[in-house]
Amino acid sequence: MVDVFVLSGFLGSGKSTLLKELIQFEQKQGRRVGVIMNELGSISIDSAIVPDEVPLKELLNGCVCCTLQGELSLQIKRLLENYQLDVIYIEATGAAHPLEIIDACTHPLLVANINVRAVITLVNALQWYEGKMNNKIKKLLVEQIKFADIIVLNKIDKLENSVVEQLLGKLDQINSNARKISSTYAQIDLKLLYMTETNEHKTEQSEPTHVHNHLHLRTVKVALERPIERMKLVEWLEHFQGILYRAKGFVYITETPGLFLFNYAYGDPVFERYSIKETYTPTLVFIGENLDQDEIKKHVNQLYV
Ligand SMILES: Nc1nc2c(ncn2[C@@H]2O[C@H](COP(=O)(O)OP(=O)(O)OP(=O)(O)O)[C@@H](O)[C@H]2O)c(=O)[nH]1
Structure with missing residues (x-):
């Protein structure tokens, strides 16, 4: 079984920053890691952080939510067929709903071979605190938080400790099951990833999922x-x-x-x-x-x- 982790979180929240740490962490443990990156544009800037020796599949020019779900399943399948991997990290676009990714990972062709360990959602602490965003984005952020197993409240260097505590409390109100960690530059204790139980009840709370279509x-x-x-x-x-x-x-x-x-x-x-x-x-x-x-x-x- 290959472990799969999904990195979710709004644009610029720190997903690639965390991914870089995760790749190093896995390599240090001697685990073979593969990466799938989905970007909205036709070129990938973030893929530059992935070392040459790490198998990388890119889904460009669209979001898993709309057109690329089949493509994501296919790329996971290719990684499984062509490489001996222990773990795959999927970095979603900031506009993606985690459920769509889980959907693609649970494609009948794949379920027997992969184990979705956790959805990790990064939240830009300042953005969340100031709340200066329209309702559609707010709704998307709430969905990304709701469907996470691990929530990383990142970019706390911009805020007072008391505010960070307050924000963690708010995240808890939206998703009390997830493990919550605050961080700067996504520096977290990565061992926690393998100590977190997946929240199996996700689909029951599902909202209409194509949130970002309306963005x-x-x-x-x-x-x-x-x-x-x-x-x-x-x-x-x-x-x-x-x-x-x-x-x-x-x-x-x-x-x-x-x-x-x-x-x-x-x-x-x-x-x-x-x-x-x-x-x-x-x-x-x-x-x-x-x-x-x-x-x-x-x-x-x-x-x-
Ligand atoms: N000040 C500050 N900057 C951070 C922190 N974490 C990440 N950044 C910076 O924020 C910017 C965006 O980080 P990324 O990791 O690329 O964000 P992302 O979520 O992958 O972005 P998209 O792929 O576009 O959705 C980069 O310049 C990072 O160096 C943090 O904790 N504090």
Whole structure:
């Protein structure tokens, strides 16, 4: 039996950050790990964190919720057939409902060979605390919390301890069965993963599941022709809050030489120097509600010097 863990949580909550830790943890234990990543856009930025030796399947350009459920089952099957694995981690898009993933994992062709150990939902603590989101997103977050076996309240570096306690209490009201852990940069005791019982009653509480269909999330990808001005990008994104949930990509900036991994989630832009293992075309990916592709491309053009 191959263990399967599902990483759920809204855009930018820290799923890839946790995945990186998990891969190292499993490798240290001598367990063979495979990864499936689902991203809304047509290119995967997050897959750069997966080491070369780890088998990786990517489901791009859509969400398991809508069109890719069959594809997810197929990719799990391929991983099982082609590699000797002990554990598979599935990183869902931030817009996915965990039930849809569980559904795909419990495909009749797979159930005999895999054991879904836990749904791990990451919650962006600041986003959850401030509650500045529309009802559709709130509903999705609540669903992701409700269907979790482990809830990681991440990004607590942005909040006072007393607030963190309060938030953990609120999470408990939504899902009292799940194990709750607070963290910064998803630093948690990973041994807990294997000490958590799966919440078997999930399907009974099921809500209509295609929550994110109604979010009208759109992904816009823009290839960059040359280095951009870092500050111009940051200032522009500030005006975008509310409809832009996530941006990421690989960029060259005019201020400093070298390639940077760019991450923007919930008003927080981060540039990290990135050492190249493959050739990346500098690209920005934007994920948000009803994004206007032409408008975004026009703005990106203004980021060049
Ligand atoms: N300040 C702070 N930043 C964090 C923390 N955890 C992760 N980040 C940063 O938040 C950004 C988004 O993190 P990811 O791990 O890529 O989030 P994700 O959930 O995989 O994002 P999507 O795949 O787009 O849904 C990155 O720049 C991380 O370095 C944290 O605890 N505190």
